[in-house]
Amino acid sequence: MTEAQPVGETVIELDESLYPKDAIYGAAYVFIDRCYVHLDRPAPGRVSVRLRPKANVTVASADLAGELENELLGQAWRRLLVDENRRLVETVTTQALAGAAGPPGLDELLEMDLDAEAFDDPLGIAISWEEKYKKRPPKPEGE
Amino acid sequence: MQLARLGSRPKRPENLLPVRHRKVGDAILLTTQFGDWVFVSDAELAELMAGKLEPGSSLEARLREKKFLLDSLDAGALADRVRRKKSFLRHGPNLHVLVVTLRCNATCVYCHASRAPMDRVDTDMSRDTAEKCVDLALRSTAPRITIEFQGGEPLANFPVVQHAIEYALTKNRAYGKELEFTMVSNLSLLDDERLDYLVKHKVQICTSIDGPAALHDKQRVLAGGSAFSQAARWIRAINQRYVDLGLDPTLYHVEALITVTRAALDQPRQIVDTYLELGCRALFLRPLDPFGFASETGHKIEYERRSYLDFYREAVDYMLEKNAAGSEILERYASIFLTKILTDDDPNFLDIRSPCGAGIGQLAYNYDGSVFTCDEGRMLHEMGDDLFLLGRAGEAKYRELMTHDTVRAMLAASNLDAQPDCVSCTYAAYCGICPVHNYETQGSLHGRMRESDWCRVHKGIQDYLFEKLARGEGSVVETLKRWTTARERTHFLQQCASS
Ligand code: SF4
Ligand code: SF4
Numbered sequence: 001m002t003e004a005q006p007v008g009e010t011v012i013e014l015d016e017s018l019y020p021k022d023a024i025y026g027a028a029y030v031f032i033d034r035c036y037v038h039l040d041r042p043a044p045g046r047v048s049v050r051l052r053p054k055a056n057v058t059v060a061s062a063d064l065a066g067e068l069e070n071e072l073l074g075q076a077w078r079r080l081l082v083d084e085n086r087r088l089v090e091t092v093t094t095q096a097l098a099g100a101a102g103p104p105g106l107d108e109l110l111e112m113d114l115d116a117e118a119f120d121d122p123l124g125i126a127i128s129w130e131e132k133y134k135k136r137p138p139k140p141e142g143e
Numbered sequence: 144m145q146l147a148r149l150g151s152r153p154k155r156p157e158n159l160l161p162v163r164h165r166k167v168g169d170a171i172l173l174t175t176q177f178g179d180w181v182f183v184s185d186a187e188l189a190e191l192m193a194g195k196l197e198p199g200s201s202l203e204a205r206l207r208e209k210k211f212l213l214d215s216l217d218a219g220a221l222a223d224r225v226r227r228k229k230s231f232l233r234h235g236p237n238l239h240v241l242v243v244t245l246r247c248n249a250t251c252v253y254c255h256a257s258r259a260p261m262d263r264v265d266t267d268m269s270r271d272t273a274e275k276c277v278d279l280a281l282r283s284t285a286p287r288i289t290i291e292f293q294g295g296e297p298l299a300n301f302p303v304v305q306h307a308i309e310y311a312l313t314k315n316r317a318y319g320k321e322l323e324f325t326m327v328s329n330l331s332l333l334d335d336e337r338l339d340y341l342v343k344h345k346v347q348i349c350t351s352i353d354g355p356a357a358l359h360d361k362q363r364v365l366a367g368g369s370a371f372s373q374a375a376r377w378i379r380a381i382n383q384r385y386v387d388l389g390l391d392p393t394l395y396h397v398e399a400l401i402t403v404t405r406a407a408l409d410q411p412r413q414i415v416d417t418y419l420e421l422g423c424r425a426l427f428l429r430p431l432d433p434f435g436f437a438s439e440t441g442h443k444i445e446y447e448r449r450s451y452l453d454f455y456r457e458a459v460d461y462m463l464e465k466n467a468a469g470s471e472i473l474e475r476y477a478s479i480f481l482t483k484i485l486t487d488d489d490p491n492f493l494d495i496r497s498p499c500g501a502g503i504g505q506l507a508y509n510y511d512g513s514v515f516t517c518d519e520g521r522m523l524h525e526m527g528d529d530l531f532l533l534g535r536a537g538e539a540k541y542r543e544l545m546t547h548d549t550v551r552a553m554l555a556a557s558n559l560d561a562q563p564d565c566v567s568c569t570y571a572a573y574c575g576i577c578p579v580h581n582y583e584t585q586g587s588l589h590g591r592m593r594e595s596d597w598c599r600v601h602k603g604i605q606d607y608l609f610e611k612l613a614r615g616e617g618s619v620v621e622t623l624k625r626w627t628t629a630r631e632r633t634h635f636l637q638q639c640a641s642s
Contacts, residue, residue, distance in 0.1 A: 026587070030585070030586035030587045031586070033586070071585075071586075071587070071591065074563050074589065074590075074591045075589075078561060078562065078563055078589060081560070082555075085560045085561055085566070088560050089555070089558050089560050089561050092229075092232065092498065092554075092558055092560070093498075093555060093558070095229075095232045095233075096232045096498060096503050096554055097503070097550075097551070097554070099232050099233040099234055099235065099284065099503070100235035100236065100284060100502070100503040100545040100550075101541075101545035101546050102235065102284040102545075104542060105542075108540070
């Protein structure tokens, strides 16, 4: 699945029916502090991930490719687990948040925008947390 | 191995709960998701995997006694047990780490991005900031909270430690919480007057001892003297104060922490002996954290986790010998795991629970009032990464911090029911993972346990403990059981009349 590329660069082509798109994004994200990452669609149903190591990175491209493959598997499996165990995971999360936060005080109730709360996304599923808080998405090639 | 021998997909006897198995020494360990466990032989496992369980057999009796059979389950009792084990979910953060300064008078090989030289008074927490941090801590829904003073070296900003203690005692009259104070210090800036204050205000004192004097002094360099002799002198003086107060020295004594570096690995017995000589009854053999030191230092002091686990086994074997010979000393990792394995309690150790205590179990307050999910998250901030920053004391509201997206993400990431590998691990009922560690070593909050040093250490320690339980030597099992009984140090609880 790994193609021969210019020295230091790794391209991995993936079958979209095996790896959900969000798992590919999640796994590619893990590399953006070490590599420039480019996603492409070389053919229908195929996604390619190109990792181009940044100047100070000395990791061998085979290791980067291996790490990406392992990370992809982990991310894809974790998504399945979250789906399978959704009730259990959500129950624990809700209990933990309710236990830690406690009931709102009167001033908070007055300030609360109930419409916004009602459509809250407690597990942060809608937006990737990394996307929201830290790393900026990789720049497209050539920019 | 079993699958190959059977040549077919295993099936489970109808009456058997889902189990996970692992070869531990010569025995095979079975566990359930509720934390019940039993040892079976190879032949017995093969029988179970073929879907057979002979009614009236000794295996059936053992499985019934150990609550592995569906018809032996009492649903009500099981629900109570799960509730009890997860009771930490009912409350917010009980540990509040106040970094009152980054200044430190010692230079340690493993330390740390989060230390500043003694002239950097700009890294001292102000009284006003300390008050804001205490205000936030007291808002916690936990009925009992511990305020832990750390640094740098907290004695370098002692007036603010005093102010925070007095302010917390006064404010707590309105909250009526069970309140405790602890301080982690190298003790070298202690004097009799400060000690009088700390003893009078029932502040538990904790220090660092990295092993025998030569090792300790090599790793923790103190200008103008031996760090070990300073710490040892004060440990003895503080322990004597407790004796003078009529407190039981087996319960009340200075606690010490070790940082296990590569140089420590060939001295397991000497380290245990040093702790015993100093009157310390507990050793927490934590491996090096990947946070806080420069990578070039890391190369000198880091090690393979396999070597660490050999060290761990030798040190704990020696502690067990010492216990059999009448000295009392325990290993904290073992004590945490054994409490989960052998009892219906959970010690609520924030790094070994599911989900972990990031935000919902602890908060760390930096000298400037910035608030983090935990002290490890704060250390990453000192290395230039603000991922675990939640807000600022005095600005952020308590409930905002608890429901912060980062806290939610860490809750989800440390829930073992959603973690590949952990979800099917024999040790899942007793274990926990660390999103900060995952992030620092593998780039995501979730990490990959199969390749993680964190997992390697936890698995290795639990293998060791279950091997001991499988072997079943009387005096060893007796000591391991004793390590699960936590005695309450009530003297350190602040008297407080709520108004
Ligand atoms: S993130 Fe790690 S260090 Fe922080 S509370 Fe969780 S387990 Fe502990
Ligand atoms: S961290 Fe490792 S030992 Fe612990 S539950 Fe997960 S896989 Fe098992």
